[in-house]
Amino acid sequence: MNRQRRNILKYGAILGAMPIASKFSAFSNLIGAQMSDIGSGLVRNGTVLTATHWGMLNVTVKDGIIVKSEPYQKVSGIYNSLQYYTADSVYKTRIKYPMVRKSYLQNPNSPKPELRGRDEWVRVEYEDAIKLVARELKKTRKEHGDESIYAGSQGWKSSGNFHSSTILLHRFMNLTGGAIVTMGNYSTGAVSFTMPHVVGSIEVYEQQTSWPVVLENSKVVVIWGANPILTLKIAWTTTDELGFKYFEELKSKDIEVVVIDPIRSETVKYYDKCKHIAPRPNTDVAMMLGMAHHLYISGKYDKDFIETYTYGFEKFLPYLLGKSDGVAKTPEWASKICQVKPEVIRELADKFMDNRTMFISGWSMQRAHHGEQPHWMLITLASMIGQIGLPGGGFGLSYHYANGGVPTCKGGVITGISRGNIGNFDENGKFTGTHKSPAVQAWIEKTKKYNFPAPRIADVMLHPGKVIDHNGKKITYPDIQFFYWAGGNPMTHHQDLNTLTKAMQKPRTVVVNEIYWTPTAKMADIVFPITTSFERNDIVMSGEYSNMHIVPMKQVVEKFAEAKDDYQVFSDLCKAYADGLYEVYTQNGKTEMDWIKEFYDAAYAQVKAVPDLSTDMKPFDEFWAENKPVIFASTPESDTYVRYGKFREDPILNVLGTPSGLIEIYSDVVAGFGYDDCWGHPAWFEPVEWLGMKDKPAEFHMISSHPEDRLHSQLNYTSLRDRYAINNREPIWINKNVAKRKGIKDGDLVRVFNKRGEIIAGAILTDDFGEDIVKINEGAWYDPDEKGCCKNGCPNVLTIDIPSSKLANGNIAHTALVNIEKFKGIAPELTAFKDPKFA
Ligand SMILES: Nc1nc2c(c(=O)[nH]1)N[C@H]1C(S)=C(S)[C@@H](COP(=O)(O)OP(=O)(O)OC[C@H]3O[C@@H](n4cnc5c(=O)[nH]c(N)nc54)[C@H](O)[C@@H]3O)O[C@H]1N2
Numbered sequence: 108m109n110r111q112r113r114n115i116l117k118y119g120a121i122l123g124a125m126p127i128a129s130k131f132s133a134f135s136n137l138i139g140a141q142m143s144d145i146g147s148g149l150v151r152n153g154t155v156l157t158a159t160h161w162g163m164l165n166v167t168v169k170d171g172i173i174v175k176s177e178p179y180q181k182v183s184g185i186y187n188s189l190q191y192y193t194a195d196s197v198y199k200t201r202i203k204y205p206m207v208r209k210s211y212l213q214n215p216n217s218p219k220p221e222l223r224g225r226d227e228w229v230r231v232e233y234e235d236a237i238k239l240v241a242r243e244l245k246k247t248r249k250e251h252g253d254e255s256i257y258a259g260s261q262g263w264k265s266s267g268n269f270h271s272s273t274i275l276l277h278r279f280m281n282l283t284g285g286a287i288v289t290m291g292n293y294s295t296g297a298v299s300f301t302m303p304h305v306v307g308s309i310e311v312y313e314q315q316t317s318w319p320v321v322l323e324n325s326k327v328v329v330i331w332g333a334n335p336i337l338t339l340k341i342a343w344t345t346t347d348e349l350g351f352k353y354f355e356e357l358k359s360k361d362i363e364v365v366v367i368d369p370i371r372s373e374t375v376k377y378y379d380k381c382k383h384i385a386p387r388p389n390t391d392v393a394m395m396l397g398m399a400h401h402l403y404i405s406g407k408y409d410k411d412f413i414e415t416y417t418y419g420f421e422k423f424l425p426y427l428l429g430k431s432d433g434v435a436k437t438p439e440w441a442s443k444i445c446q447v448k449p450e451v452i453r454e455l456a457d458k459f460m461d462n463r464t465m466f467i468s469g470w471s472m473q474r475a476h477h478g479e480q481p482h483w484m485l486i487t488l489a490s491m492i493g494q495i496g497l498p499g500g501g502f503g504l505s506y507h508y509a510n511g512g513v514p515t516c517k518g519g520v521i522t523g524i525s526r527g528n529i530g531n532f533d534e535n536g537k538f539t540g541t542h543k544s545p546a547v548q549a550w551i552e553k554t555k556k557y558n559f560p561a562p563r564i565a566d567v568m569l570h571p572g573k574v575i576d577h578n579g580k581k582i583t584y585p586d587i588q589f590f591y592w593a594g595g596n597p598m599t600h601h602q603d604l605n606t607l608t609k610a611m612q613k614p615r616t617v618v619v620n621e622i623y624w625t626p627t628a629k630m631a632d633i634v635f636p637i638t639t640s641f642e643r644n645d646i647v648m649s650g651e652y653s654n655m656h657i658v659p660m661k662q663v664v665e666k667f668a669e670a671k672d673d674y675q676v677f678s679d680l681c682k683a684y685a686d687g688l689y690e691v692y693t694q695n696g697k698t699e700m701d702w703i704k705e706f707y708d709a710a711y712a713q714v715k716a717v718p719d720l721s722t723d724m725k726p727f728d729e730f731w732a733e734n735k736p737v738i739f740a741s742t743p744e745s746d747t748y749v750r751y752g753k754f755r756e757d758p759i760l761n762v763l764g765t766p767s768g769l770i771e772i773y774s775d776v777v778a779g780f781g782y783d784d785c786w787g788h789p790a791w792f793e794p795v796e797w798l799g800m801k802d803k804p805a806e807f808h809m810i811s812s813h814p815e816d817r818l819h820s821q822l823n824y825t826s827l828r829d830r831y832a833i834n835n836r837e838p839i840w841i842n843k844n845v846a847k848r849k850g851i852k853d854g855d856l857v858r859v860f861n862k863r864g865e866i867i868a869g870a871i872l873t874d875d876f877g878e879d880i881v882k883i884n885e886g887a888w889y890d891p892d893e894k895g896c897c898k899n900g901c902p903n904v905l906t907i908d909i910p911s912s913k914l915a916n917g918n919i920a921h922t923a924l925v926n927i928e929k930f931k932g933i934a935p936e937l938t939a940f941k942d943p944k945f946a
């Protein structure tokens with residue numbers, strides 16, 4: 108399930124009642140200043156409200172062309188660089204026409220897959236592209252079965268509940284007979300499969316103890332492996348930016364901020380008075396174990412909490428004390444691994460124990476080899492500290508993302524289009540409906556066997572039939588022959604891109620719906636040019652956790668060239684595929700506006716059903732004409748929400764979803780899987796590559812964080828790139844002393860390499876981290892030369908494509924060692940943002 112859906116389900120219920128008028132006067136003023144004379148037609152001159160992952164925007168058009176893009180409102184002083192480049196995202200690097208790779212067009216049965224990414228492209232008529240895809244899909248289903256169709260399409264898309272590309276793809280694939288999809292994601296792959304065993308829920312996408320409670324009660328806030336001042340620029344829906352406001356308030360309070368990050372990050376710099384602890388990358392578990400050992404030996408830990416609220420501490424103890432393996436996890440032991448002094452480890456543990464402490468943890472630590480361990484160990488440590496469920500104490504795994512902790516508002520909730528049901532076909536290929544049948548039941552059983560963890564995609568394509576362990580089950584890799592992606596840029600986001608490039612030669616057909624000529628689009632056989640969210644109507648809620656606004660996303664400009672909405676592409680594919688599908692897919696021809704109105708009306712009905720809820724929510728036509736968001740307010744209950752508060756009050760009545768109903772420091776279930784790389788309790792495992800290993804295969808640990816001026820690869824092609832590109836390449840941050848030693852100066856091109864490949868990046872010298880680390884942000888569009896060297900500096904050429912462990916099979920992007928040297932010779936031309944070759 109994607110995050111949006113999860114939240115819709117979770118916050119769908121209307122919370123307790125409260126009048127809002129008094130609380131939002133500041134916002135109301137801003138909103139009052141908006142223009143209100145926009146009807147439902149396309150505005151050629153004026154300002155239109157829309158929404159992006161990076162916030163609500165006012166986009167100004169002149170003669171139908173975008174001339175300005177600005178935030179709709181500013182609720183904090185933190186600058187969000189992503190908000191000003193809407194014109195570029197409509198007019199640059201667009202795919203103009205439906206296109207087919209030359210060899211595929213010549214012979215779809217023998218399409219020379221080895222030429223993917225290098226072949227010439229041929230422009231075709233839209234109708235012909237539709238017919239081609241429908242025909243080839245049907246052929247593949249017949250020849251290789253539905254399990255040879257892959258529609259995982261793991262990745263981001265644009266804001267908007269209706270034009271949700273991956274869901275629209277799944278709806279189409281379900282209706283035509285089903286397709287293999289994936290489990291988990293790249294964001295929280297390791298932790299989200301671990302947490303259900305530990306706390307009984309996925310945890311990472313849950314509402315946090317509310318910010319007002321934290322600001323009032325916490326004495327210490329620990330930001331552990333998170334960079335919220337950067338990562339809160341965006342949300343899966345649209346950010347309300349209130350997370351920024353609260354992190355800003357945190358700065359003005361008498362609360363000690365501790366940031367644990369190998370890098371002096373934007374967040375460390377923002378809290379200029381914070382205590383910055385810089386462990387060696389990938390070693391936090393050892394540091395946590397050192398703290399736990401100290402708290403145990405000194406007798407300070409909260410025995411009552413452990414006894415009342417947790418399960419299995421006594422089975423973890425022999426490991427902590429070294430009785431099971433001969434190695435006591437003392438601060439001295441930890442220090443040798445994480446390179447933080449033993450006295451600092453003790454001092455920190457005491458500080459957390461003696462003061463109301465909130466651990467705010469990001470997800471970087473788990474995007475690493477053995478990424479199952481850090482959050483499990485963090486919760487073990489927090490349990491020993493004993494403040495879970497108290498106001499301002501415990502842990503939160505989503506304050507850094509989509510504004511977790513911003514109190515949930517009470518109001519209506521906008522839903523979205525569904526993935527629909529599996530279609531049934533008779534022996535003649537005639538569509539007979541979506542009723543349950545033995546065939547459908549058999550298909551559902553098959554998906555249990557074949558659906559695989561998202562980051563295994565390259566391995567799956569390279570090794571069909573291989574059986575792997577996953578979370579106590581066996582999964583058989585399907586033989587993917589038809590690959591359809593709509594939303595996401597795997598040829599940039601996946602680890603070890605040279606291996607993925609090889610894997611991408613395996614399917615017979617690769618179809619991609621894309622807006623831009625991304626590296627993934629360039630790797631396809633057939634591309635459909637897709638509209639940006641500014642070229643279509645949609646609707647979205649802000650905040651993800653807060654659900655504060657309903658935002659109309661009115662079309663800003665005409666559709667670009669021959670770009671079509673994903674909805675239209677899939678509706679037309681339905682028509683071409685079989686009689687009767689189009690009617691089911693579109694519910695008898697519903698248009699975009701029909702769906703949007705339906706979503707809104709349902710939310711409106713929810714609101715009207717609560718008599719004392721005062722909101723400015725109006726009937727749809729007025730709302731749509733007005734060009735303003737609906738605003739909802741939080742409630743006393745959500746303002747004072749304490750995560751695990753109810754569990755703490757009464758752990759019998761409010762059991763957790765774990766087998767014991769308690770926090771599982773030891774999980775019999777996980778232990779029962781018998782995995783060598785993930786045991787029944789959290790533990791320190793050496794990563795496959797790390798700075799403390801014997802015979803390091805390369806010199807530096809590469810951290811590939813999320814980028815300050817992009818959402819992954821989105822916006823890489825815009826002039827926002829001028830803010831960060833060095834010598835026209837993605838920047839690599841290098842320690843000053845190292846650079847001197849290697850003869851590298853600021854602005855030099857640098858060759859970054861290891862046994863998996865190489866990339867070219869532009870040097871920025873820094874003292875933000877030690878001499879054994881380099882940093883290159885994820886998301887630069889992969890731009891390979893003939894040998895696979897990325898000319899645009901995409902770090903995923905160098906990362907490792909193995910699973911975190913058998914438990915979760917998460918990706919391990921943050922575990923990789925690399926070498927660097929000054930680039931010599933003539934720099935190759937950057938082609939990342941150029942069109943491919945057209946025939
Ligand atoms: N080294 C390293 N790698 C990482 C990470 C890391 O920390 N380090 N992080 C990982 C994480 S957490 C994530 S989430 C992934 C992100 O990886 P992705 O989700 O693949 O990244 P995006 O660049 O957001 O890709 C979204 C794509 O969807 C397209 N798109 C937008 N709107 C639409 C639409 O309406 N229709 C269609 N058809 N397409 C649309 C955009 O043009 C863009 O190309 O990267 C992962 N990779």
Ligand SMILES: Nc1nc2c(c(=O)[nH]1)N[C@H]1C(S)=C(S)[C@@H](COP(=O)(O)OP(=O)(O)OC[C@H]3O[C@@H](n4cnc5c(=O)[nH]c(N)nc54)[C@H](O)[C@@H]3O)O[C@H]1N2
Pocket residue numbers: 293294295331332333334337338339340341367368369370372386387388389390391468469470471472474507508810811812813814815816817818819921
């Ligand atoms: N501007 C912007 N915001 C984003 C995104 C984006 O692309 N751009 N992506 C969004 C998405 S999809 C996601 S999943 C989230 C990702 O959110 P996170 O996973 O939390 O983000 P990362 O950038 O991977 O890492 C955050 C911090 O962890 C540090 N770190 C790396 N390795 C270690 C380690 O071993 N130990 C410790 N203690 N710290 C370490 C990094 O230096 C970095 O400062 O961000 C979201 N927000």
Ligand SMILES: [Mo]
Pocket residue numbers: 293294295
């Ligand atoms: Mo992510």
